[in-house]
Amino acid sequence: MSTKPTIASVVRSEWIKFRSVRSSVTGVVVTLLLTIGLGALITLAVRSHWSQTDAVRRATFDPVSTSLSGTLFAQFAVGVIGVLFITAEYSSGSIRTSLAAVPQRLHLVAAKALVVGLVVVVVAEVACFVTFLVGQSIFSGVVPTASLSNGAVLRSVIFAGLYLTLLSLVGMGLGLILRQSAASISVFTSLLLILPILTLLLPQSWQNAINRFEPSQLGQSMMSPTPTANTFGAWSAFLILALYTAGVVGVGAGMLERRDH
Amino acid sequence: MISVVHLTKRFRKTTAVNDLSFDVRPGVVTGFLGPNGSGKSTTMRLILGLDFATSGSATVNGKRYRELVQPLREVGALLDAKAVHPGRSARQHLRALAASNRLAARRVDEVLELTGISSVADKKVGTFSMGMSQRLGIAAALLGDPGILLFDEPVNGLDPEGIRWIRDLFQSLAREGRTVFVSSHLMSEMALTAEQIIVIGRGRLITQGSVDELTAGAKSEVYVRARDTSALEDALRTRAVTFRPEGPGFVVASLDAEAIGDLALAAGVALSTLTPQRASLEEVFMDLTADSVEYSASPAAHS
Numbered sequence: 001m002s003t004k005p006t007i008a009s010v011v012r013s014e015w016i017k018f019r020s021v022r023s024s025v026t027g028v029v030v031t032l033l034l035t036i037g038l039g040a041l042i043t044l045a046v047r048s049h050w051s052q053t054d055a056v057r058r059a060t061f062d063p064v065s066t067s068l069s070g071t072l073f074a075q076f077a078v079g080v081i082g083v084l085f086i087t088a089e090y091s092s093g094s095i096r097t098s099l100a101a102v103p104q105r106l107h108l109v110a111a112k113a114l115v116v117g118l119v120v121v122v123v124a125e126v127a128c129f130v131t132f133l134v135g136q137s138i139f140s141g142v143v144p145t146a147s148l149s150n151g152a153v154l155r156s157v158i159f160a161g162l163y164l165t166l167l168s169l170v171g172m173g174l175g176l177i178l179r180q181s182a183a184s185i186s187v188f189t190s191l192l193l194i195l196p197i198l199t200l201l202l203p204q205s206w207q208n209a210i211n212r213f214e215p216s217q218l219g220q221s222m223m224s225p226t227p228t229a230n231t232f233g234a235w236s237a238f239l240i241l242a243l244y245t246a247g248v249v250g251v252g253a254g255m256l257e258r259r260d261h
Numbered sequence: 262m263i264s265v266v267h268l269t270k271r272f273r274k275t276t277a278v279n280d281l282s283f284d285v286r287p288g289v290v291t292g293f294l295g296p297n298g299s300g301k302s303t304t305m306r307l308i309l310g311l312d313f314a315t316s317g318s319a320t321v322n323g324k325r326y327r328e329l330v331q332p333l334r335e336v337g338a339l340l341d342a343k344a345v346h347p348g349r350s351a352r353q354h355l356r357a358l359a360a361s362n363r364l365a366a367r368r369v370d371e372v373l374e375l376t377g378i379s380s381v382a383d384k385k386v387g388t389f390s391m392g393m394s395q396r397l398g399i400a401a402a403l404l405g406d407p408g409i410l411l412f413d414e415p416v417n418g419l420d421p422e423g424i425r426w427i428r429d430l431f432q433s434l435a436r437e438g439r440t441v442f443v444s445s446h447l448m449s450e451m452a453l454t455a456e457q458i459i460v461i462g463r464g465r466l467i468t469q470g471s472v473d474e475l476t477a478g479a480k481s482e483v484y485v486r487a488r489d490t491s492a493l494e495d496a497l498r499t500r501a502v503t504f505r506p507e508g509p510g511f512v513v514a515s516l517d518a519e520a521i522g523d524l525a526l527a528a529g530v531a532l533s534t535l536t537p538q539r540a541s542l543e544e545v546f547m548d549l550t551a552d553s554v555e556y557s558a559s560p561a562a563h564s
């Protein structure tokens with residue numbers, strides 16, 4: 001029975017930890033509610049105002065990203081899921097017990113990332129497909145709709161879920177770096193909300209060059225079937241956000257590895 | 262077996278552990294004593310690989326902790342009983358720990374039973390009393406049936422019944438041949454539980470040995486009393502003896518009972534009491550650590 005240690009046993013342990021606290025369960029439910037519920041509300045609002053919508057807006061209207069608008073709110077919920085999975089260990093002090101059980105600290109980080117990533121990817125993909133389908137059925141008959149049989153549309157819906165998944169891992173990485181719930185959630189929120197506002201202070205030409213690198217803008221690019229001016233294509237946006245995520249988690253893991261506990 | 266060799270740990274400006282060396286042997290309970298802030302918890306964290314040593318090393322069974330593959334099978338530790346996610350049940354906490362080291366799931370039920378918390382196993386840990394938390398911490402330490410056990414101030418917050426239970430548990434664990442290393446700042450507690458004692462102060466080793474050796478090596482005093490108190494006092498004073506009044510008699514520190522008897526005879530004082538007083542372990546400890554108390558209440562500390 002006692003065999004070589006595998007990351008699998010640590011993943012099982014982290015999975016038990018994840019599902020046995022209320023905050024994770026709440027986070028998952030809130031992610032579903034925000035994505036699907038707010039998505040439905042927004043698509044309903046678009047439908048009811050469609051007759052007053054001018055021609056220019058109608059021409060640029062994207063039924064895909066509009067139906068996925070709930071992710072703009074759900075992104076904070078998944079961030080908090082990632083943050084709390086780490087910071088709760090620090091606030092309770094159980095990080096010492098965890099590290100005493102798994103002294104290979106990078107295994108612990110990998111296991112935690114796998115658990116958060118797998119849970120969120122499943123939840124977020126379900127949420128995104130449901131909100132897409134609900135949104136299209138609300139639009140149907142009044143507003144132009146999109147279909148999953150179109151490859152670019154399918155990619156956008158899948159990438160919306162991956163966007164949320166990467167953000168939950170960014171939250172986890174911030175938790176590893178800062179070790180404190182409030183600080184980590186503040187920084188996470190700032191990255192998504194304050195950063196775009198700050199760049200407004202820059203000259204327009206700079207904005208055009210910089211804005212597309214912002215996490216929230218990368219998300220928009222990932223969820224749009226067709227790229228708009230001054231933004232990345234979906235795949236580039238995905239890769240850049242994945243790099244950011246790897247960077248934040250990597251720095252967090254490095255700090256965990258070196259720190260006294 | 263735990264080996265600490267020239268272990269030093271400096272935080273920014275404090276040296277918490279200073280060139281500390283000792284071995285903790287299996288088969289006995291070893292008490293780890295020192296005043297507040299003397300470096301006991303830091304030493305334990307260094308042994309567990311939680312903190313990085315500035316220099317020197319700490320090993321368990323000859324290996325550094327961080328090289329252990331399934332550490333819970335070799336070392337069990339209780340550092341802080343309250344360091345458990347308050348929203349998780351005791352059972353889930355133990356299950357997660359067991360899973361990480363591939364321990365059989367039935368071990369969870371066994372240690373819950375052993376520590377007497379089966380009936381509250383499914384309650385959230387946040388609702389636990391200090392005593393229940395300590396029992397859960399001990400359950401976690403015993404989970405992997407390890408040969409080495411470390412407990413940092415395990416009796417804190419326990420009632421007399423709980424203290425007695427813990428003391429018996431430690432002794433039976435040691436009798437099974439395990440290494441049991443228990444820290445405390447209370448010598449009186451360790452005197453009842455531990456067979457071997459390691460005393461530190463300001464991060465340095467002060468002394469180590471068995472309880473008997475430590476009390477034997479300590480300076481002993483003699484209580485002496487005479488009907489004619491002032492004649493006795495004069496006799497002691499003329500011989501420049503170190504003594505202090507206590508009750509109706511005196512406590513003499515610098516002479517043994519035989520020498521005091523001779524002195525009294527020479528001075529023509531009839532003694533009514535002459536009792537050697539073996540120092541208690543508590544006094545030995547106070548004596549040993551007097552110079553190294555980090556936070557003393559003396560007014561001088563404020564100057």
Ligand SMILES: Nc1ncnc2c1ncn2[C@@H]1O[C@H](COP(=O)(O)OP(=O)(O)OP(=O)(O)O)[C@@H](O)[C@H]1O
Pocket residue numbers: 260272273275276277295296297298299300301302303304446555
């Ligand atoms: N992480 C840390 N950063 C800075 N200083 C620390 C840290 N941990 C401990 N110290 C300092 O090191 C010294 C030893 O502390 P430690 O907690 O090891 O003592 P202790 O013997 O366990 O005390 P107590 O009986 O109060 O538990 C203290 O001066 C403490 O302030």
Ligand SMILES: [Mg+2]
Pocket residue numbers: 301302303413
């Ligand atoms: Mg301590």
